Amino acid sequence: MELNINTETLKYIFNKFDHKSDYISHTELNSGHINNTFLVKASGTKNYILQRINHNVFKDIPGLVNNKILISNHIRSKYVHLSEEDLSKKVLSFVKTKETNFYYHEENGDFWNVMIFIANGITHDVVVDEEIAYEGGKLLGAFLNATSDFDSSQLIDVIPNFHDMSFRFKQYAFSLQSALKERLEKANIFIKIVSDLKTEMHILQELKETKVIPVRVTHNDTKISNSLFDNGNKGICMIDTDTVMPGIIHYDFGDAIRTICNTAVEDEKDLSKVEFNLAYYKAYEQGFLEKTKDLLTPTCVKYLPLAAKTMIFIMGLRFLTDYFNNDVYYKTRYPEHNLDRARNQFKLIESFSEKFK
Numbered sequence: 001m002e003l004n005i006n007t008e009t010l011k012y013i014f015n016k017f018d019h020k021s022d023y024i025s026h027t028e029l030n031s032g033h034i035n036n037t038f039l040v041k042a043s044g045t046k047n048y049i050l051q052r053i054n055h056n057v058f059k060d061i062p063g064l065v066n067n068k069i070l071i072s073n074h075i076r077s078k079y080v081h082l083s084e085e086d087l088s089k090k091v092l093s094f095v096k097t098k099e100t101n102f103y104y105h106e107e108n109g110d111f112w113n114v115m116i117f118i119a120n121g122i123t124h125d126v127v128v129d130e131e132i133a134y135e136g137g138k139l140l141g142a143f144l145n146a147t148s149d150f151d152s153s154q155l156i157d158v159i160p161n162f163h164d165m166s167f168r169f170k171q172y173a174f175s176l177q178s179a180l181k182e183r184l185e186k187a188n189i190f191i192k193i194v195s196d197l198k199t200e201m202h203i204l205q206e207l208k209e210t211k212v213i214p215v216r217v218t219h220n221d222t223k224i225s226n227s228l229f230d231n232g233n234k235g236i237c238m239i240d241t242d243t244v245m246p247g248i249i250h251y252d253f254g255d256a257i258r259t260i261c262n263t264a265v266e267d268e269k270d271l272s273k274v275e276f277n278l279a280y281y282k283a284y285e286q287g288f289l290e291k292t293k294d295l296l297t298p299t300c301v302k303y304l305p306l307a308a309k310t311m312i313f314i315m316g317l318r319f320l321t322d323y324f325n326n327d328v329y330y331k332t333r334y335p336e337h338n339l340d341r342a343r344n345q346f347k348l349i350e351s352f353s354e355k356f357k
Ligand code: GN1
Pocket: 031, 032, 033, 034, 035, 057, 220, 221, 223, 240, 243, 266, 315
């Protein structure tokens, strides 16, 4: 849902930050499912992204913001030759409040943060070109490479057990108990699919827990719309670092594939449009491996296809759970929005499984 905020309030919040410019106008960007994000046009040479972070979902926002700053600073330290101006076009740059925090805590409990808007950046909701898949793979690979020497234990778990399959299964089991009969009936076929895939969908988690796959810094929301490209389709940087925390690369690889290889958007209702594009998978994997080859063991590489299936599944499961919970987590635009999203993800798994036979 759009945030019902008047211009005066937004301007008041924006002016809590030390950007040394004047508010001119704003528009709400509606791509996220959790936070509210505004593009603020300002006097001077830069524009800004003002974001309200949802404190129902994120319980430790100072910790979350600190994660983002630590990672941005670490990536910045890899570009010592660049000026501050050039850095702000390449790496997410956060603006302090006039009281020198990186977030503003509003009297009503809301938390806000501000970033410099990277002008000329382009995002894609659906990939229509193999070249973008390849460049997207390079971009995520470069992010994981640049953060591979950062000690991930310095980051908080922004959402504990975020990609933990047993945890998501527990939430799902709980949602089944209180779901409306009508909703259970509509989603009946997915209950069977979820149960059939349960064992396979726990494999990556077991490999993580037994330390066969190492934990490192991961982005955790790598859908393609969180990759910023320039107008020549070269990657600029990964955006939306709200969920940066310790994890395994399979989360990031798989979540990216989930959107890159879907021939439609994640809530497309016409399932005939939803297919898994194998050519994009290969292109993305090639770009990804070019940048991560020194980080990954053969075992890590072997499990990349399973990562794709697992991350498509976990999102299907989360959308389904929210549907059974009467849509309390994701923003929805109509009553069956979460069911349509879940349907879409389960169709994608079916197509993935056919293509990978
Ligand atoms: C949510 O709000 P947004 O769009 O950045 C979700 C991700 C999902 C994504 C699906 C904190 O991200 O896990 O992959 O929706 N983020 C959270 O589009 O739950």
